[in-house]
Amino acid sequence: MTAxxxxxxxxxxxxxxxxxxxxxxxxxxxxxxxxxxxLAGGLPAPELYPADAMAExxxxxxxxxxxxxxxxxxxxxxxxxxxxxxxxxxxxxLHLSRDNVxxxxxxxxxxxxxxxxxxxxxxxxxxxxxxxxxxxxxWRPRDPVYRPITLDAPGLDxxxxxxxxxxxxxxxxxxxxxxxxxxLPQRQALVAAxxxxxxxxxEDDPYGTLYYDAAPLPRLIELSAAxxxxxxxxxxxxxxxxxxEIAPGLRIGWxxxxxxxxxxxxxxxxxxxxxxxxxxxxxxAAAIRCGLIDRIQPQVIALYxxxxxxxxxxxxxxxxxxxxxxxxxxGMFVWATLRDPSLDSARLAALALEAGVCVAPGASxxxxxxxxxxxxxxxxxxxxxxxxxxxxxxxxxxxxA
Amino acid sequence: MTAxxxxxxxxxxxxxxxxxxxxxxxxxxxxxxxxxxxLAGGLPAPELYPADAMAExxxxxxxxxxxxxxxxxxxxxxxxxxxxxxxxxxxxxLHLSRDNVxxxxxxxxxxxxxxxxxxxxxxxxxxxxxxxxxxxxxWRPRDPVYRPITLDAPGLDxxxxxxxxxxxxxxxxxxxxxxxxxxLPQRQALVAAxxxxxxxxxEDDPYGTLYYDAAPLPRLIELSAAxxxxxxxxxxxxxxxxxxEIAPGLRIGWxxxxxxxxxxxxxxxxxxxxxxxxxxxxxxAAAIRCGLIDRIQPQVIALYxxxxxxxxxxxxxxxxxxxxxxxxxxGMFVWATLRDPSLDSARLAALALEAGVCVAPGASxxxxxxxxxxxxxxxxxxxxxxxxxxxxxxxxxxxxA
Numbered sequence: 155m156t157a158x159x160x161x162x163x164x165x166x167x168x169x170x171x172x173x174x175x176x177x178x179x180x181x182x183x184x185x186x187x188x189x190x191x192x193l194a195g196g197l198p199a200p201e202l203y204p205a206d207a208m209a210e211x212x213x214x215x216x217x218x219x220x221x222x223x224x225x226x227x228x229x230x231x232x233x234x235x236x237x238x239x240x241x242x243x244x245x246x247x248l249h250l251s252r253d254n255v256x257x258x259x260x261x262x263x264x265x266x267x268x269x270x271x272x273x274x275x276x277x278x279x280x281x282x283x284x285x286x287x288x289x290x291x292x293w294r295p296r297d298p299v300y301r302p303i304t305l306d307a308p309g310l311d312x313x314x315x316x317x318x319x320x321x322x323x324x325x326x327x328x329x330x331x332x333x334x335x336x337x338l339p340q341r342q343a344l345v346a347a348x349x350x351x352x353x354x355x356x357e358d359d360p361y362g363t364l365y366y367d368a369a370p371l372p373r374l375i376e377l378s379a380a381x382x383x384x385x386x387x388x389x390x391x392x393x394x395x396x397x398x399e400i401a402p403g404l405r406i407g408w409x410x411x412x413x414x415x416x417x418x419x420x421x422x423x424x425x426x427x428x429x430x431x432x433x434x435x436x437x438x439a440a441a442i443r444c445g446l447i448d449r450i451q452p453q454v455i456a457l458y459x460x461x462x463x464x465x466x467x468x469x470x471x472x473x474x475x476x477x478x479x480x481x482x483x484x485g486m487f488v489w490a491t492l493r494d495p496s497l498d499s500a501r502l503a504a505l506a507l508e509a510g511v512c513v514a515p516g517a518s519x520x521x522x523x524x525x526x527x528x529x530x531x532x533x534x535x536x537x538x539x540x541x542x543x544x545x546x547x548x549x550x551x552x553x554x555a
Numbered sequence: 556m557t558a559x560x561x562x563x564x565x566x567x568x569x570x571x572x573x574x575x576x577x578x579x580x581x582x583x584x585x586x587x588x589x590x591x592x593x594l595a596g597g598l599p600a601p602e603l604y605p606a607d608a609m610a611e612x613x614x615x616x617x618x619x620x621x622x623x624x625x626x627x628x629x630x631x632x633x634x635x636x637x638x639x640x641x642x643x644x645x646x647x648x649l650h651l652s653r654d655n656v657x658x659x660x661x662x663x664x665x666x667x668x669x670x671x672x673x674x675x676x677x678x679x680x681x682x683x684x685x686x687x688x689x690x691x692x693x694w695r696p697r698d699p700v701y702r703p704i705t706l707d708a709p710g711l712d713x714x715x716x717x718x719x720x721x722x723x724x725x726x727x728x729x730x731x732x733x734x735x736x737x738x739l740p741q742r743q744a745l746v747a748a749x750x751x752x753x754x755x756x757x758e759d760d761p762y763g764t765l766y767y768d769a770a771p772l773p774r775l776i777e778l779s780a781a782x783x784x785x786x787x788x789x790x791x792x793x794x795x796x797x798x799x800e801i802a803p804g805l806r807i808g809w810x811x812x813x814x815x816x817x818x819x820x821x822x823x824x825x826x827x828x829x830x831x832x833x834x835x836x837x838x839x840a841a842a843i844r845c846g847l848i849d850r851i852q853p854q855v856i857a858l859y860x861x862x863x864x865x866x867x868x869x870x871x872x873x874x875x876x877x878x879x880x881x882x883x884x885x886g887m888f889v890w891a892t893l894r895d896p897s898l899d900s901a902r903l904a905a906l907a908l909e910a911g912v913c914v915a916p917g918a919s920x921x922x923x924x925x926x927x928x929x930x931x932x933x934x935x936x937x938x939x940x941x942x943x944x945x946x947x948x949x950x951x952x953x954x955x956a
Binding site: 162163164165167168169171197198200203205206208209210212213214215216217220221222223224225226227258259260262263266270271272273274275288291292294295319320321350351352353354389397401402403404405414418421422424425426427428429430431432433434437 | 563564565566568569570572598599601604606607609610611613614615616617618621622623624625626627628659660661663664667671672673674675676689692693695696720721722751752753754755790798802803804805806815819822823825826827828829830831832833834835838
């Protein structure tokens, strides 16, 4: 055969691969540093996973539903899980049927599918800036143009922000990366603008159950539903996940939206991975139905509230000379901005890594590469002692900067 | 608020949605017909699922590996499953490490990811024609151009077939839809051409364990590995799945390829759904490790061989006046071609549906819409009695055509 013939080069890979940001690779490399304290990721506390209960549920759902857990299922998800979620999310105003629900492989697959069905190269996505890194990654292969929206800017013109975009994107509850809670007036303005312009409005809500100090504000999709009675058919595309409520390893996310959007996303899902596994869908449905998720929610909130307090107390003690931040009222992150305009957060992140703590540099979260004077700190993964030690290491890095 | 203002139209959806073929929708609608016999799909026999053993395994893996099954995992898959698959697929010539393996959400996600990393709009994919419908669906959002290859044509010029394409695509073992087994000379020609041209060569192998009458031929990736010693770094992108070996509901597929391709596909997976669920990955690893898959394989083969024989016997008794076919030596399908050139298989499929049997019209499987005189019949889902009744109904439809 031809083993001795030198081989020609391979075909070029798709362009988006060469534009991918390097922050994920940096984090992965950081994972190998001995004794490193990881404040960079967005991971839940593994000690909260209800492992015994989930092991019991895992065996039970395969025994009780062998056809659904071992066979192919519908692309849009198992009816039992769709019904459980519709029941959990419906309100007096928000009327949901199965046609409003799609089950996805985590919230990230929902974002990927939204890009797949709505974006042609060069089209515009209006994003709350700074923006969730995973969303930017998910949409990169569709080659969009970004229009940043600063949701807490005074005098936001929401209609101008959304007009002509394929969709708007916001994380109203404790935005990733900033931890910012979008206020009710801005929520109302966004929803009204989506109804007026017709633009789809993606409400990404992974942290919606993580309110530590106050009652939850209404979701965008609830505000939208209140504008028109009947089964939901409005412009909001709501994305949720069980990753923060119970366990990310299930990879169970969902979309709640108008039936026409669910039908299009289902075509994308059918062509992308056929359907989500039956085992994890049935485990999720069982965990909702038996009350397990409701039972662990107070533990989740108590632990994360205490860790937020521990991080912010340590920051006040060690970092207040260098950084400004607001204490977030929920979510998983503190967003801190360097006072010294000559310092760059990418350089700070590199110095922090040398000092034994990993933080996320702000520019990674900005589609235009700005936000370069801020860093994102996670408080859910580590206990109070490690949070304090991480902050002390960051202070050493700042002193050396 | 603005409830009384009439709403403007929504932004247009991506173009590929309007070009999707309607055969899947037809099958779904068919599923609602009372008493219908479904010979159209590609479903395994559910009675083969080892439900009790899998229920036991499901509980055990969550108990034994709570962090891996409930937490986020690596985008490329859990090391335990990657090692189990590398061990299962390696041969004397094919040397595999973890860097050669990616875990995907079924084989379909592997196809989706190959399109995502290799295809820009207008680029060429050289496909064995007719072609697996799911592959055409998976690549449609990337807007490729198709170059059909007839792999059993005498005097195939494999280099001309692959040159300039981003990749070639073949199902050498019992092709979907034709059930055709690509012979050794054509396999050697394809692999040699991939090495000479540099073009990637996707070997999609869902039916590779379903040989009923003969010993398996070498896989394309084995032939490729034999051309160059050392860890695999050649042009073949091998795609496998547990869907036909044990249970499609696990949604466990995999890619075996050169590390540079695995790295690119992993970027696509990380941006698409982050990682596959830990529960199903650990279940798959356990089912391989404990020998469950090896134990059920003889049952799978015995049952499917008997059903193939039942279908082909019934066809010989009732359909030989209208159709020509070859008895497949493996896989899940019989491909039958109408003798009467004035008959169209889409019309036949519609008449068959009225007669109470669902068959897959050939044109759906051809990127250029040809193959319109053939139909695909599945023999794995139904028992012998239903296969015979399905054939009798098809004969009635043909008599009425």
